[in-house]
Amino acid sequence: MQLRRSTRLTSKRIPTATLPSQPVPKKTQNHKRLSQTKTRDIEDYFSQDEDNCVRAHLLRWYDHNQRELPWRRKHGGAWDDDGDAKEKRAYEVWVSEVMLQQTRVSSVVAYYNRWMERWPTVHSLANASQEEVNEMWAGLGYYRRARFLLEGAKSIAKQGRFPGNAAELLGVPGIGNYTAGAIASIAFNEVVPVVDVNVVRVISRLQAISSNPKESSTVKLIWNLAGQLVDKSRPGDLNQALMELGATICMPTNPKCTNCPVSDQCRALSLSRCNKSSIKVTDFPPKVIKSKQRLEFAAVCVVIVQNELCENQKHVNGNLYLLVKRPDEGLLAGLWEFPSVLVAQKQTDVKSRRTEMNNYLKNLNFDLGKNYDLVIREEVGEYLHIFSHIRLQMHVELMILTTKGDLGQLENQMKSCQVTCKFVHGSAMESMGLTSGIRKVYNMIEEFRTKQMLTNMGEPIRKLKRIRSR
Ligand code: SF4
Numbered sequence: 001m002q003l004r005r006s007t008r009l010t011s012k013r014i015p016t017a018t019l020p021s022q023p024v025p026k027k028t029q030n031h032k033r034l035s036q037t038k039t040r041d042i043e044d045y046f047s048q049d050e051d052n053c054v055r056a057h058l059l060r061w062y063d064h065n066q067r068e069l070p071w072r073r074k075h076g077g078a079w080d081d082d083g084d085a086k087e088k089r090a091y092e093v094w095v096s097e098v099m100l101q102q103t104r105v106s107s108v109v110a111y112y113n114r115w116m117e118r119w120p121t122v123h124s125l126a127n128a129s130q131e132e133v134n135e136m137w138a139g140l141g142y143y144r145r146a147r148f149l150l151e152g153a154k155s156i157a158k159q160g161r162f163p164g165n166a167a168e169l170l171g172v173p174g175i176g177n178y179t180a181g182a183i184a185s186i187a188f189n190e191v192v193p194v195v196d197v198n199v200v201r202v203i204s205r206l207q208a209i210s211s212n213p214k215e216s217s218t219v220k221l222i223w224n225l226a227g228q229l230v231d232k233s234r235p236g237d238l239n240q241a242l243m244e245l246g247a248t249i250c251m252p253t254n255p256k257c258t259n260c261p262v263s264d265q266c267r268a269l270s271l272s273r274c275n276k277s278s279i280k281v282t283d284f285p286p287k288v289i290k291s292k293q294r295l296e297f298a299a300v301c302v303v304i305v306q307n308e309l310c311e312n313q314k315h316v317n318g319n320l321y322l323l324v325k326r327p328d329e330g331l332l333a334g335l336w337e338f339p340s341v342l343v344a345q346k347q348t349d350v351k352s353r354r355t356e357m358n359n360y361l362k363n364l365n366f367d368l369g370k371n372y373d374l375v376i377r378e379e380v381g382e383y384l385h386i387f388s389h390i391r392l393q394m395h396v397e398l399m400i401l402t403t404k405g406d407l408g409q410l411e412n413q414m415k416s417c418q419v420t421c422k423f424v425h426g427s428a429m430e431s432m433g434l435t436s437g438i439r440k441v442y443n444m445i446e447e448f449r450t451k452q453m454l455t456n457m458g459e460p461i462r463k464l465k466r467i468r469s470r
Contacts, residue, residue, distance in 0.1 A: 045207050045225055054206065054265050055231050055238060061261035062241035067248070069105065070112055071096035072240075087162040090187035091122045094175075097182045098149055101196075102140045105247070111140060125150065126157035134335055135433030142388075143332055143435070148174020166192045177223075186236035193226035194239040195219075198246025203229075204285035205250060208267035213285040255281055293391045299353035300340045300396045301361070302380075302445045305372065305423065307407050319426035320407070324364070324419055331387065336422075337438050339364070340394070350379060353395055364421055365413045372401040380448045385437040396441055398448060 046054065066072070071092045095115055099108045115136055119125040125133075130150060137146035151173040156162055163169045165188060169180035181194040193199075200213050203222050211218045231238040249256050257263050268281040303322040323336040341356045354377075361368065368374065380396040403410065407423065414421050424432060429442060 046228055050265055051229055054262050055229060057261040057265070058241040058245065059231065059234060059237060062237055062244060065248075066240070066244055067105070069096075070109060070116070086164075086187055088121065090162045090164075090183050091125075092116070093183050093186045094122075094152075094179060095149065097179050098145050098174075099140065101145065101178075102142055111136075122153050122162060123157050125153040128153075130334060138433030139436050139439070141436065143335055145174065147333070164188050165190050182239065185230070185239050189235060191230050191232055191235045193223060193230050194243065195223050195226050196243055196246075198243045198250075199226055199239075200285060201252065202242055202246045202250045205255070205268040205281055206262060206266050208271055208284055210284065210286060212288055214288050218285075253282060257281060291389075293386070293389055295345075295391045295393065297343050297345055297348050298340045298392055298394045299343050299348075299357050300338050300394045300441055301357045302338045302396065302398050302441065303361070303366075304398070304400045304426075305407075306375065306400060306402045320423040321426065321429055322364075322366070322421060323424050324421045331390070332435060335435055335438075336432075337435070338441060348393075348395055353397070357397075363417060364419055365417045368401070371410055371413075372403045375400040375402055378448075380444055383437075383440055383444060385440070392437070394437070394441065396444055398445055 096108065096112055099111055099115075102108075118132075118136060119128060128150060130147065133146050133150045134143060137143060140146070152175060155172055163172060164184075166177075166180040166184035169175050169183055170177070175183075178194060178196055181192045184190040184192050185194060195203075200222055203209070203225050204213060207225065209218065209221065211221075213219070213222070226239075226242070229238065229242070245260070245262070249260050257266070257269050260266065260269075263269055266281070268279075268284045272279045272281050305320045305322065306318050307320055322339060324339050326332050326335050326337060328334050339357065339360060341353075341360045343353055343356055347353065347356065358368070366372070377399045378397065380398050383394045383396060385392045385394060411423060434442060
C-alpha cells in the first residue's frame, strides 16, 4: 500500500468535532456522534517519514533510558544465537508480562525474582502443582492468569520446545495477542507489534485518536499503527520502548511532554498548543466510563479450633484455622478462604448471617454442638474488597472452638462432604500464600485478638489499682 506523505502536523488534520471533551460511555450518543464524523484511513496516520522519525527517536531514547529490570538481563549476552538462551528469555518475558498485567513494575520485581528462583525454566514450572503456583501468586490477584501460566507451561513441556513465533504462541493456553507479540518480538526477534494500555495511550496521543479505545475498530486501528511502527531489525526493543514511554513519560494524567523523545511528532501536543484552553493531551484517548461494579455481601467466619492434642504435641500454639477451597471454576477458582457465604443485603444483620453460616458449617460436617465446644463467637468488623466487577462487603466474625476429640477423625468426617476443607496451623498461616482479601481478613482477626488479649491483661491491673486506691 502506498503511504501518503505528510511531514507537517497541523490541527487541521483532525476535525474538531471528533475531539473528546467528556468521558466516553460504552454505548452513548456521544459514541454515535464520534462515529458519524469523518474517519481517517490508515494512510492518514503515520507517513513513512514519520514512522522512521518516531522509530529512530524512540530507540535512541530507549537505549539511554530503559529501566534495569531483572527480565531484561541477558544471559551472558548470548540470547541472539543460542536456542536454549532464547527459550529461557521467552519464558522470562512470558512470566514478567503476565505479572505486569496485574500490577506496577515496582511490585512485580519481588514476585518475579521469587518465581524464577523457584521455577527457573518452563519445564520446572510444568512440574509444579496448582496449589504451589497459587501460593507464589498470592497477592497479585486475578488468579486465572496464574492458572494459565501453569497450563501453558505444561502444554509447552509436552510439545518439547517453546513455540518460536507469534502464530504458534497463540496456541498455548492463556497466551493472547499481547503476550504472543511480546514474547515473539523480544525473545525471537519477530517483527510483530505489542499493544498494551501504555501503547494505546502513546499511539492515541501521537495520532490524536479520539474514538473509544475499547471499541473493536479502534483496537484494530491501534494494532495496525503499532504494526506499522515496529522496527525491522529491533522489533523487541521498539515494542519495549513504546511501552516504557507510556509507563514513564506519557503517563495517563501528567505526561512529561517536555522530556518526550517524540514530542515533535505528537499530534495531541500540537493540537493542545494550538487550542490552549480547550484541548489537552490527556483528552486522548478519551476516558471510557466503566460499567458499574455490583455490590455483594458475604458472611465470613474465621473458625479457630483450639485442640488439646496439638498442645500436648508442643506445637507453637494450638490454634488451627479452618480453610475451605473455592470451586474450580469462577471467581478465585481453587483458592483457599475462610468459610464464607454470600448473603442478600437484607440478611446482613448478625442473626441472619449466623443462621446462614451455621447451615454452611453443618454442610462441612462441622457439628458445633457435638464435636466442638464454643469458646467465643464475636463480630470483628467489615471489609470492602474490590474486584474488577464486584464490590464485596465482607462481614467478618470470629469463632473459637475447642475439641478434645481426635482431630484426624474430625478431619476425615469433613472429607466426606462435597467441599474440600483443611485445618492450617496458626504458625503456618503467617507465611501461607493467601489472596489479598483473605490476608486482610486474617490481619483483622489477629488485630482483634491482640486487642482482646491486652484488654484481658489490663483488667486485673485495673482491679489492683482500684483496690490500692481505696
Ligand atoms: S508529547 Fe506528551 S502526549 Fe505526546 S507522546 Fe510525548 S508525552 Fe505523550
